[in-house]
Amino acid sequence: MSKQTMMKKREQEKRRKFGMLIDLDRCTGCGSCMVACMSENNIPFRKDETDKLTSINWIRVFKLSNHKPFPETEICFLPMPCMHCQGKETGHTPCVSVCPVTATDYDSSTGIVSQIYSRCFGCRYCMVACPYHSRSFNWSDAVWPEGMEKMLNPQVSPRMRGVVEKCSFCYHRYQEARDKAHFEGRRNIAEEAYQTACTESCPAGAITFGDLNNPGHRIHQMVQPDLENGGRPKQKNVFRLLERLGTNPAVYYSSTRTWVRNMGDNRLLQENRQHTAAGSNLQDRRA
Amino acid sequence: MFPGVFEWVWDIGHLVFMGIFWLVITVLISGLVVAISRSISAANRELLEYDDTQSEP
Amino acid sequence: MDTTSGTGRLNHCSPRRFYLQLLPVFVLLTWGIYAMIRVWALGLNQTHMNNVYGFALWIWADLAIIALGGGAFFTGLLRYILGKKELTAIINFAVLVGVICYGSAMLILALDVGQPLRFWFIYWHANVHSMLTEVAFCLTVYFVILNIEFLPVLLENPKLRRIPFLKHLGHNTHAIMGLFAGIGVFLSFFHQGSLGGMTGVLYGRPFAYREGVLIWPWTFFLYTWSAAAAGPCFTLLTMKLTELVSGRKLVPDRVVDLLARIAGWMILSYTVAKTIDTVYWAGTTTVAAGFSWTRFYSENALFHGYWILVLEIIVCGLVPGLILVSEKGRIKKGLLFLSVVLVVVGICINRWTLVMQTVAMPVLPFEKWSLYLPSWQEVATTLIPLCSGIILVALSYRYLVLFPEENQLN
Numbered sequence: 001m002s003k004q005t006m007m008k009k010r011e012q013e014k015r016r017k018f019g020m021l022i023d024l025d026r027c028t029g030c031g032s033c034m035v036a037c038m039s040e041n042n043i044p045f046r047k048d049e050t051d052k053l054t055s056i057n058w059i060r061v062f063k064l065s066n067h068k069p070f071p072e073t074e075i076c077f078l079p080m081p082c083m084h085c086q087g088k089e090t091g092h093t094p095c096v097s098v099c100p101v102t103a104t105d106y107d108s109s110t111g112i113v114s115q116i117y118s119r120c121f122g123c124r125y126c127m128v129a130c131p132y133h134s135r136s137f138n139w140s141d142a143v144w145p146e147g148m149e150k151m152l153n154p155q156v157s158p159r160m161r162g163v164v165e166k167c168s169f170c171y172h173r174y175q176e177a178r179d180k181a182h183f184e185g186r187r188n189i190a191e192e193a194y195q196t197a198c199t200e201s202c203p204a205g206a207i208t209f210g211d212l213n214n215p216g217h218r219i220h221q222m223v224q225p226d227l228e229n230g231g232r233p234k235q236k237n238v239f240r241l242l243e244r245l246g247t248n249p250a251v252y253y254s255s256t257r258t259w260v261r262n263m264g265d266n267r268l269l270q271e272n273r274q275h276t277a278a279g280s281n282l283q284d285r286r287a
Numbered sequence: 288m289f290p291g292v293f294e295w296v297w298d299i300g301h302l303v304f305m306g307i308f309w310l311v312i313t314v315l316i317s318g319l320v321v322a323i324s325r326s327i328s329a330a331n332r333e334l335l336e337y338d339d340t341q342s343e344p
Numbered sequence: 345m346d347t348t349s350g351t352g353r354l355n356h357c358s359p360r361r362f363y364l365q366l367l368p369v370f371v372l373l374t375w376g377i378y379a380m381i382r383v384w385a386l387g388l389n390q391t392h393m394n395n396v397y398g399f400a401l402w403i404w405a406d407l408a409i410i411a412l413g414g415g416a417f418f419t420g421l422l423r424y425i426l427g428k429k430e431l432t433a434i435i436n437f438a439v440l441v442g443v444i445c446y447g448s449a450m451l452i453l454a455l456d457v458g459q460p461l462r463f464w465f466i467y468w469h470a471n472v473h474s475m476l477t478e479v480a481f482c483l484t485v486y487f488v489i490l491n492i493e494f495l496p497v498l499l500e501n502p503k504l505r506r507i508p509f510l511k512h513l514g515h516n517t518h519a520i521m522g523l524f525a526g527i528g529v530f531l532s533f534f535h536q537g538s539l540g541g542m543t544g545v546l547y548g549r550p551f552a553y554r555e556g557v558l559i560w561p562w563t564f565f566l567y568t569w570s571a572a573a574a575g576p577c578f579t580l581l582t583m584k585l586t587e588l589v590s591g592r593k594l595v596p597d598r599v600v601d602l603l604a605r606i607a608g609w610m611i612l613s614y615t616v617a618k619t620i621d622t623v624y625w626a627g628t629t630t631v632a633a634g635f636s637w638t639r640f641y642s643e644n645a646l647f648h649g650y651w652i653l654v655l656e657i658i659v660c661g662l663v664p665g666l667i668l669v670s671e672k673g674r675i676k677k678g679l680l681f682l683s684v685v686l687v688v689v690g691i692c693i694n695r696w697t698l699v700m701q702t703v704a705m706p707v708l709p710f711e712k713w714s715l716y717l718p719s720w721q722e723v724a725t726t727l728i729p730l731c732s733g734i735i736l737v738a739l740s741y742r743y744l745v746l747f748p749e750e751n752q753l754n
Contacts, residue, residue, distance in 0.1 A: 051394070053394035053395050053396055053397075053714060054389070054394045054395065055395075062710055062711075064710050078710070088547070094546065094547060094548040097473055097474065097545070098474050098475070098476065098542075098545065098546070099471055099474060100466050100470070100471055100474045100476040100477040100480065101462075101465040101466055101469045101470070101471060102294050102469055102471045103465075119465060119469065120458075120459070120462075121457050121458065121459045121460075121462035121463065121465050121466070122388075122457045122458020122459045122462075123456075123457050123458075123476065124398035124399065124458070125398075125399075125474075125476050125542070127395065127398035128398045128399050128546065128549070128702070128703055129546050129548055129549070130548060131548035131549060131707035131708070132548075132707075132708065133395060133396060133708075133711070135395070136395050137388075137395060137398065137458065138458070139387065139388050139389040139393075139394075140387055140389045141387065160459075161387045161388075161458065162387065162388065162457070162458025162459040163458055163459060164458075241708065242548075242707060242708065244632070244633060244634050245547060245548055245550070245633055245707075246547065247547075247548060263709050263710055264709075265634055265709070266550075266633065266634030266635055266707075266709055267634045268631065268634060268635075268636050269636065271634070288467050288468050288469075288470055292468070293468070293469055294469055294470070294471065300472045300473055301472050304470075304472040304477075304478070305472070308481055308485075311485060311527060311530070311531065312485070314523070314527060315485070315488070315489065315492075315524075315527060318520055318523045318524060319492070321516075321520065322513065322516040322517045322519075322520060323513065323516075325512070325516045326509055326510075326512035326513040326515075326516050327509065329508070329512040329515075329516070330508040330509040330511075330512050333508045333512075334508065
């Protein structure tokens with residue numbers, strides 16, 4: 001291999017874009033992903049968690065409905081972590097571009113949007129900018145029940161009151177996998193070496209996680225992202241939330257059900273009529 | 288905020304933003320220095336004149 | 345008992361009566377300070393903000409206060425740059441209102457952020473591409489400038505004038521006031537604009553997002569424009585309230601007329617620009633995001649209905665603008681001050697819609713609206729600017745020469 005080819009290969013290897021594909025036809029809404037995430041990332045909780053709007057959840061499971069009367073009622077569960085948006089041009093992620101102190105950053109080498117707790121001063125501008133409400137704020141100090149602090153993950157720093165936090169695609173696991181590869185003299189990180197906690201915990205296997213830029217990874221084959229068209233999925237039945245806003249998220253969803261795919265974005269009334277009338281590319285294979 | 292410190296990069300955004308900021312600060316401080324130095328001179332002059340009038344027979 | 349404060353002006357009451365009259369304000373201020381201490385000690389869980397309402401009452405109050413404090417920069421522009429000498433009668437007061445407004449805004453910001461002790465990060469680790477960074481830098485420098493502009497007024501106090509250095513400092517600062525006013529106008533243009541730019545750049549929020557020119561969304565220019573309109577109106581309003589409380593005429597009618605006329609043209613032209621912007625946004629920008637503009641006003645019609653749009657643009661924009669630009673409208677003092685109040689209310693509504701309605705409106709089709717009502721801690725702390733403003737105006741009026749033409753008028 002020539003030196004130039006080797007350098008080009010290393011450049012390509014550096015530009016990973018980690019992403020997720022969630023199969024909504026498999027998700028049962030069990031919430032294992034939420035529990036695993038909370039456990040993995042030392043997410044705090046209060047004595048009274050009834051107010052969900054002040055709860056901290058890095059991944060939330062939504063219950064969707066087609067709002068049709070029986071017997072045509074259908075529901076669907078939709079887990080939603082941080083979308084790790086790449087934005088309109090690289091680095092123009094909605095939340096990253098507005099942070100006044102660079103406490104959040106889009107990493108071009110992994111495609112992950114980071115959050116630096118020791119830099120964040122809690123202005124919450126990023127929370128306002130995010131259309132997915134993926135970010136949570138530490139409204140109170142974390143208090144762990146006695147004895148539970150022993151179960152905290154030492155690889156993830158707990159957060160103080162007054163800072164924003166969000167899903168990091170379990171970045172500490174990426175660091176672990178990368179370090180392991182380095183010590184073993186490898187450049188590549190194997191697909192199974194870096195998987196998020198939610199992916200591993202899903203009993204239905206609804207979540208697929210990997211490098212969207214790596215043709216060898218399952219997610220690339222299942223999504224077929226069009227890199228020249230803002231990462232839009234070429235694969236049928238795969239969609240992203242709020243595609244037309246241009247946030248370019250790294251989290252994809254798939255469903256064979258048309259109404260579920262329609263729930264992924266906003267459409268004008270006349271667009272809805274055209275969408276339903278056309279129907280040609282939309283197959284609704286109900287079990 | 289300063290060249291070479293943390294997030295500083297030599298791009299057009301930093302040059303324009305920080306350039307204008309430091310220019311404004313310079314003009315502001317210069318104005319204050321002028322006002323303060325003139326005031327000190329005037330106050331000293333007034334004090335000297337007062338001393339002269341006091342020392343006259 | 346009539347006493348003088350050494351300003352060569354007759355006051356109406358003794359110090360004892362003066363401070364007794366301010367007692368209710370001090371009580372309210374104490375309540376606000378107690379709430380402030382609770383928030384700093386216990387955290388932002390003292391508020392009713394949540395992960396949907398990341399910006400709420402405080403940010404709205406900040407934006408409104410800063411817009412209303414725009415009278416300082418605009419009156420300064422008219423007096424020191426454009427040479428409208430008759431505004432000498434009100435410029436001191438306008439600057440004081442500016443000092444109070446900007447100082448209050450910074451206090452509220454210190455309360456609102458989760459980690460106030462890290463405030464210096466915004467300067468040291470500045471992200472120059474963020475509108476909020478621009479706001480922070482400009483606000484800080486402008487607050488310093490406002491204090492410099494107020495310095496000559498403060499140093500006019502007879503007791504301070506006895507110190508030669510301070511006497512000359514007041515005089516020499518005033519001599520180069522045009523420089524400070526010019527810098528103030530420059531900074532105000534940018535920070536007033538950046539406050540509008542803060543919501544205008546949010547392409548993830550179709551309700552707030554606006555296209556624009558270069559890096560600036562149209563809301564950038566609209567905010568500066570509206571601040572230039574509402575600022576003088578707020579100055580006139582607070583001046584009128586001071587007249588009512590003091591029982592004395594403070595500013596000549598010709599000065600009120602001049603400022604009202606200029607504010608009228610500003611609010612009228614702003615209303616036209618705002619209407620054009622709203623039509624374009626409704627017809628093009630929101631459509632691209634898959635939203636019909638009617639959806640923003642019909643999904644939660646009670647709190648965010650069409651009435652907000654009508655109130656902001658027509659009742660509090662077009663109507664007072666037409667009254668203030670017409671001589672017949674301005675002659676009737678009651679109508680003039682009603683218009684001034686409407687302009688002030690209109691700008692407060694504008695800031696409300698672009699902060700609160702933006703965060704209230706869900707973007708994902710399956711998310712729900714949620715209601716926000718401020719907690720007592722938020723309300724109490726938001727009253728601090730009002731109370732401290734009243735106290736500072738009262739003290740300044742009593743011990744300083746806020747209105748140079750007051751003696752001639754009474």
